[in-house]
Amino acid sequence: MISxxxxxxxxxxxxxxxxxxxxxxxxxxxxxxPSFSKWTRMILIFxxxxxxxxxxxxxxxxxxxxxxxxxMMFISIYPILTASMIAAGGAFSMLNFQPAMLLFANGAIxxxxxxxxxxxxxxxxxxxxxxxxxAVPFTKMADLIRTTLLxxxxxxxxxxxxxxxxxxxxxxxxxxxxxEPIKELIRQNVPLIGSFMxxxxxxxxxxxxxxxxxxxxxxxxxxWTVALIPSFKTLLTAFFYRWTAALIEPFANEDxxxxxxxxxxxxxxxxxVSFLIxxxxxYTALFSIILVKLITSMK
Amino acid sequence: xxxxxxxxIILVQSIVVFLIxxxxxxxxxxxxxxxxxAIFFYFLFHLLNTIVFPFGKYFVALFEPxxxxxxxxxxxxxxxxxxxxxxxxxxxxxxxxxxxxMTHFAVKIAIxxxxxxxxxxxxxxxxxxxxx
Numbered sequence: 001m002i003s004x005x006x007x008x009x010x011x012x013x014x015x016x017x018x019x020x021x022x023x024x025x026x027x028x029x030x031x032x033x034p035s036f037s038k039w040t041r042m043i044l045i046f047x048x049x050x051x052x053x054x055x056x057x058x059x060x061x062x063x064x065x066x067x068x069x070x071x072m073m074f075i076s077i078y079p080i081l082t083a084s085m086i087a088a089g090g091a092f093s094m095l096n097f098q099p100a101m102l103l104f105a106n107g108a109i110x111x112x113x114x115x116x117x118x119x120x121x122x123x124x125x126x127x128x129x130x131x132x133x134x135a136v137p138f139t140k141m142a143d144l145i146r147t148t149l150l151x152x153x154x155x156x157x158x159x160x161x162x163x164x165x166x167x168x169x170x171x172x173x174x175x176x177x178x179x180e181p182i183k184e185l186i187r188q189n190v191p192l193i194g195s196f197m198x199x200x201x202x203x204x205x206x207x208x209x210x211x212x213x214x215x216x217x218x219x220x221x222x223x224w225t226v227a228l229i230p231s232f233k234t235l236l237t238a239f240f241y242r243w244t245a246a247l248i249e250p251f252a253n254e255d256x257x258x259x260x261x262x263x264x265x266x267x268x269x270x271x272x273v274s275f276l277i278x279x280x281x282x283y284t285a286l287f288s289i290i291l292v293k294l295i296t297s298m299k
Numbered sequence: 300x301x302x303x304x305x306x307x308i309i310l311v312q313s314i315v316v317f318l319i320x321x322x323x324x325x326x327x328x329x330x331x332x333x334x335x336x337a338i339f340f341y342f343l344f345h346l347l348n349t350i351v352f353p354f355g356k357y358f359v360a361l362f363e364p365x366x367x368x369x370x371x372x373x374x375x376x377x378x379x380x381x382x383x384x385x386x387x388x389x390x391x392x393x394x395x396x397x398x399x400x401m402t403h404f405a406v407k408i409a410i411x412x413x414x415x416x417x418x419x420x421x422x423x424x425x426x427x428x429x430x431x
Contacts, residue, residue, distance in 0.1 A: 017364070018364070018365055018366065021362060021364060021365055022362075022365055022369065025362050025365070025370060025373065026373075028358070029373060029374065029377050032377070032381075033377045033378075033380065033381050035380070035381070035384060036376075036377045036380050036381065039376075039377075039380070040373070040377070043369075043372075043373055043376075043414075046414075046417060046418075046421060047365075047366075047369050049421055049424070049425075050366075050417065050420055050421055050424065051366055053424075054424075057424065057427070057428060060428065061427075121428050121429065124428065125425070125428065125429075128425075
């Protein structure tokens with residue numbers, strides 16, 4: 001875990017140091033050659049886009065690849081899973097694992113891969129365009145896309161929790177008194193998606209606590225870690241973008257801080273989208289584990 | 300430091316050049332444009348050699364932690380732009396404005412060609428986002 005955070009710090013922090021140094025360089029060049037200042041700004045945007053947006057782009061492609069591979073995996077194993085569920089008979093009815101829920105969870109991934117992530121890419125490009133060419137602003141468009149995406153993702157997660165509570169067999173301990181302060185902390189300190197994060201983590205947790213009777217706590221926590229590492233990484237990177245924007249605001253061009261801030265906001269939405277993927281991954285993994293357990297124990 | 304000594308000498312020299320030009324405009328007013336141009340270019344190259352290029356090297360070394368071509372390219376193209384602007388101004392002062400803007404345009408294209416590779420990288424990066 002420590003080395004994992006160190007890698008993120010290494011790649012992301014070094015590129016932000018580059019932003020700060022290059023801002024100083026642009027300040028010096030502006031002082032020496034005031035007639036060149038228009039181009040200095042452009043070149044600074046060049047440096048920012050090439051060097052600093054690399055982590056953001058990597059995260060976007062990472063989440064896109066994960067969504068693609070999970071949706072492919074789902075399409076290939078869904079018939080097998082449902083067939084074996086039918087073969088297993090009524091043993092599933094007590095577990096509240098419906099095939100409809102599986103279809104819904106993974107349908108959300110297909111939705112993510114086909115619509116949500118391309119839209120998010122669009123928001124990123126709109127932001128860049130409106131910063132590079134201030135005469136043609138698309139900021140409202142980008143904001144609209146982001147809020148729409150966040151709304152869609154929250155709706156899907158709300159639908160998850162409705163699905164789960166309709167069955168009613170599973171309840172979760174994290175909703176208890178002890179975790180309320182933590183939830184409140186997350187809700188207030190993570191911008192844009194804080195309350196969404198606590199809600200969706202509650203939804204995921206409600207499932208896995210019911211399943212831990214069957215799958216064992218260590219296995220559950222392993223699945224949780226694997227599923228949530230991309231989201232966590234994205235969240236940390238998004239925070240770095242906003243911190244750097246705040247740090248260089250006094251002396252940098254407004255465009256540069258604006259770009260960093262916008263990218264940070266887009267990454268927060270990407271983090272929310274990746275929660276959707278994590279949920280579907282956890283659900284499918286638990287489902288397969290319980291299926292295998294049931295089949296082996298029935299012999 | 301080299302720059303400090305050179306700077307003082309250059310400042311004194313520029314005043315001397317100014318005085319020489321004033322003298323010329325009194326003694327041989329007909330030759331004044333020609334001599335002015337000669338002294339201007341001589342002084343410009345002297346300035347570049349003693350102050351601007353050492354400073355450019357110092358500047359590039361100062362921003363070594365930045366990824367390789369950027370500091371070099373930025374200071375290089377800024378100096379190129381500035382010198383070209385200076386020369387163009389000189390030419391247009393002599394009364395050949397169209398020639399001045401032509402040379403300035405050519406230098407602008409040269410600066411753009413310097414940045415072509417970086418532009419290609421940028422376009423590659425952005426188009427990678429759109430296509431799968």
